[in-house]
Amino acid sequence: MSLKQAQEEYKNCFVLDVRPSDEYAAGHIQSAINVPLETLKESMPKLPKDQKIIVYCRGRLCANSNIATQILNRNGFDAVSLNSSLLLLE
Numbered sequence: 001m002s003l004k005q006a007q008e009e010y011k012n013c014f015v016l017d018v019r020p021s022d023e024y025a026a027g028h029i030q031s032a033i034n035v036p037l038e039t040l041k042e043s044m045p046k047l048p049k050d051q052k053i054i055v056y057c058r059g060r061l062c063a064n065s066n067i068a069t070q071i072l073n074r075n076g077f078d079a080v081s082l083n084s085s086l087l088l089l090e
Contacts, residue, residue, distance in 0.1 A: 013052045016079075018068045029056070037064045040071055047072070053079040 015032040017024050024034035035043045037057075047053065053072060057065040065081040072079035 013054045014048050016047070016053050016055045016068070018055055018057050018064045019062075023058075032056070037068055040068055044072070044075060044077075047077065049077055051078075053077055054082050055079055056082040 011031070015029050017028050017032040017034045018037045018040065019028075019034070020036050021034055024032075024036075028034065035047075055065045055068045055072070057063075057068075069079045069081040
């Protein structure tokens with residue numbers, strides 16, 4: 001997902017931060033829910049299947065958002081990866 005698309009859509013989407021919880025605590029998108037990548041599979045029952053999920057991590061060089069997006073999509077979610085810095089979204 002492009003940054004422009006995310007800026008237009010993120011308020012109507014579920015925003016998922018897959019960074020470690022200490023990074024999330026240091027700063028995150030206001031509406032984002034933190035589910036570190038290593039706990040994603042166990043946390044999937046708590047995630048919405050009826051809403052688009054924007055997944056983000058540290059930025060375009062962090063593969064975790066792409067990995068999480070693939071896992072979610074394989075499990076019936078509508079997930080897209082934001083490959084930009086979280087600071088640019090708000």
